[in-house]
Amino acid sequence: xxxxxxxxxxxxxxxxxxxxxxxxxxxxxxxxxxxxxxxxxxxxxxxxxxxxxxxxxxxxxxxxxxxxxxxxxxxxxxxxxxxxxxxxxxxxxxxxxxxxxxxxxxxxxxxxxxxxxxxxxxxxxxxxxxxxxxxxxxxxxxxxxxxxxxxxxxxxxxxxxxxxxxxxxxxxxxxxxxxxxxxxxxxxxxxxxxxxxxxxxxxxxxxxxxxxxx
Numbered sequence: 001x002x003x004x005x006x007x008x009x010x011x012x013x014x015x016x017x018x019x020x021x022x023x024x025x026x027x028x029x030x031x032x033x034x035x036x037x038x039x040x041x042x043x044x045x046x047x048x049x050x051x052x053x054x055x056x057x058x059x060x061x062x063x064x065x066x067x068x069x070x071x072x073x074x075x076x077x078x079x080x081x082x083x084x085x086x087x088x089x090x091x092x093x094x095x096x097x098x099x100x101x102x103x104x105x106x107x108x109x110x111x112x113x114x115x116x117x118x119x120x121x122x123x124x125x126x127x128x129x130x131x132x133x134x135x136x137x138x139x140x141x142x143x144x145x146x147x148x149x150x151x152x153x154x155x156x157x158x159x160x161x162x163x164x165x166x167x168x169x170x171x172x173x174x175x176x177x178x179x180x181x182x183x184x185x186x187x188x189x190x191x192x193x194x195x196x197x198x199x200x201x202x203x204x205x206x207x208x209x210x211x212x213x214x
Contacts, residue, residue: 006146006179006194006209007043008117016041039204040150043178045196050203051165058202063195065143065174070106070192070211072185078111080125081154086136103141106192108211113148114180128153134164138171146176146192146209179209187213 012019016038023032040046045066048055073092075084089109090097116122126149129137134152137145145152145168152175153164168175176194191212197205 002213004181004184004211004213006181006211008114008178008180010042010206014042037206039202042206043180043209044204044206045194046165046175046177046204047202048169051162052169055169058196058199058205061196066195067193068106068191069189070108070144070146071189072110072182073107074110076110076112076183078113078127080121082127083130084109084127084133085130086133089133101140101142104143105140106144107142108146108179108182108192109148110182111148112183117180123150123155126151126154129164131163131167134167137173138167142173144174144176146179146194148179148182150178152177176207176209185211185213
């Protein structure tokens with residue numbers, strides 16, 4: 001068994017994160033820190049309530065979807081502002097135009113975009129899921145979609161980012177964003193784990209995502 005960490009480092013350099021000293025071993029008898037985390041910082045999971053009025057929250061998430069076999073969809077290397085389309089995904093999966101995935105599939109889109117983390121392009125020039133691809137994923141009954149950019153859609157285009165998220169959420173697709181190191185995975189299919197904190201009413205939170213090769 002080989003475990004690959006698919007998570008970005010959480011530290012003071014991550015946007016939306018603050019780590020401060022709460023207790024010191026030499027003064028208080030133990031070390032402790034106070035963590036301030038933006039709910040969509042780093043490698044994270046979105047809850048439907050992130051974009052859907054009355055949408056489900058993290059504490060209502062079906063955890064069985066967050067753990068299980070996942071297929072790596074190799075779309076690397078993505079170019080800045082690339083629109084990811086249905087045909088590209090079908091080709092990467094070896095799927096005929098009229099082919100279908102097994103309902104409940106988990107897909108992880110490898111774009112190598114995590115290599116741009118720490119640059120302005122990481123957020124502002126990200127490759128994104130097209131509206132047509134979002135509808136296709138729902139039609140294919142995909143249960144979970146994992147992507148390397150910090151969002152499935154252009155965060156600087158409110159109409160696009162809202163539409164794509166809402167399509168996926170209404171189609172019951174769990175979204176994990178900000179994945180890293182998919183280029184270290186050698187197998188076409190792995191066991192995927194990404195569990196959210198049980199935050200009552202939570203719209204999203206950082207996760208520790210891993211891939212397990214057997």
